Amino acid sequence: MVGMARAATTSDAFNAIAEPQRRDILALLRAGERPVTDLAQQLGMSQPQASKHLRVLREVGLVRFRGEGKQRLYGLDARGLRPIHEWVGGFERFWNESFDRLDSYVQDLKQTRQGE
Amino acid sequence: MVGMARAATTSDAFNAIAEPQRRDILALLRAGERPVTDLAQQLGMSQPQASKHLRVLREVGLVRFRGEGKQRLYGLDARGLRPIHEWVGGFERFWNESFDRLDSYVQDLKQTRQGE
DNA sequence: CCATCATATTCCGATAACGGAATATGACAA
DNA sequence: TTGTCATATTCCGTTATCGGAATATGATGG
Numbered sequence: 001m002v003g004m005a006r007a008a009t010t011s012d013a014f015n016a017i018a019e020p021q022r023r024d025i026l027a028l029l030r031a032g033e034r035p036v037t038d039l040a041q042q043l044g045m046s047q048p049q050a051s052k053h054l055r056v057l058r059e060v061g062l063v064r065f066r067g068e069g070k071q072r073l074y075g076l077d078a079r080g081l082r083p084i085h086e087w088v089g090g091f092e093r094f095w096n097e098s099f100d101r102l103d104s105y106v107q108d109l110k111q112t113r114q115g116e
Numbered sequence: 117m118v119g120m121a122r123a124a125t126t127s128d129a130f131n132a133i134a135e136p137q138r139r140d141i142l143a144l145l146r147a148g149e150r151p152v153t154d155l156a157q158q159l160g161m162s163q164p165q166a167s168k169h170l171r172v173l174r175e176v177g178l179v180r181f182r183g184e185g186k187q188r189l190y191g192l193d194a195r196g197l198r199p200i201h202e203w204v205g206g207f208e209r210f211w212n213e214s215f216d217r218l219d220s221y222v223q224d225l226k227q228t229r230q231g232e
Numbered sequence: 233c234c235a236t237c238a239t240a241t242t243c244c245g246a247t248a249a250c251g252g253a254a255t256a257t258g259a260c261a262a
Numbered sequence: 263t264t265g266t267c268a269t270a271t272t273c274c275g276t277t278a279t280c281g282g283a284a285t286a287t288g289a290t291g292g
């Protein structure tokens with residue numbers, strides 16, 4: 001075995017929301033439960049793609065569904081977003097502080113030439 | 117061309133922080149600037165891996181560096197985390213509501229404003 | 233220049249992830 | 263049951279991504 005591949009990814013909320021279409025799904029679901037076909041249509045994706053994304057979201061616990069006739073009404077379960085909000089919030093003071101120092105620092109960098 | 121692959125990913129902050137080791141790097145940098153080797157050692161990763169992760173973080177603007185002797189001191193630039201915080205924050209009321217009340221809340225939403 | 237330390241890049245193999253198309257499953261109704 | 267609608271899964275091809283190892287680049291001091 002020469003190359004060890006990356007660790008599992010889609011298995012947590014951070015990765016689930018890394019995909020733009022999945023973010024779109026979550027955003028849409030704030031307005032209420034919706035069947036798969038509705039989501040697919042409103043977001044301009046195929047039904048299989050919608051189902052696949054919903055599967056990922058379901059596996060990380062960000063959505064749930066409820067059978068309603070032959071449809072499945074998918075709904076938001078935003079509790080899994082809370083840890084993310086908290087983690088990112090841990091950096092709040094770093095973007096909130098008046099960054100006189102940072103700004104001048106960045107200017108400085110531009111002169112010195114930063115990579116790429 | 118039969119199968120079209122996924123869209124670019126590591127090119128935005130959402131994907132950058134989807135990787136646990138990169139989150140660790142960012143968390144460490146809250147304590148101040150650090151050279152690559154320090155980061156690698158403290159996080160138990162190889163130097164090339166640290167460099168690669170730093171490259172991703174640099175490309176999405178979450179870190180910057182400053183040459184100090186033969187070292188490169190990497191520092192946090194958390195401004196790119198703000199949009200993420202805001203996006204996730206848009207779901208705050210949904211994880212604050214308990215589930216029984218969530219349904220009625222959604223009903224409420226539908227009456228109040230029908231938009232997106 | 234040369235040696236050395238710090239960092240970046242390249243090459244590689246394995247695997248995960250995405251999109252599309254086709255197909256399978258499931259639930260209902262007649 | 264059969265038919266139909268809604269959804270899920272499977273198969274396929276392409277590309278992204280990660281880790282490791284080796285190597286290349288870069289800066290500094292003598």
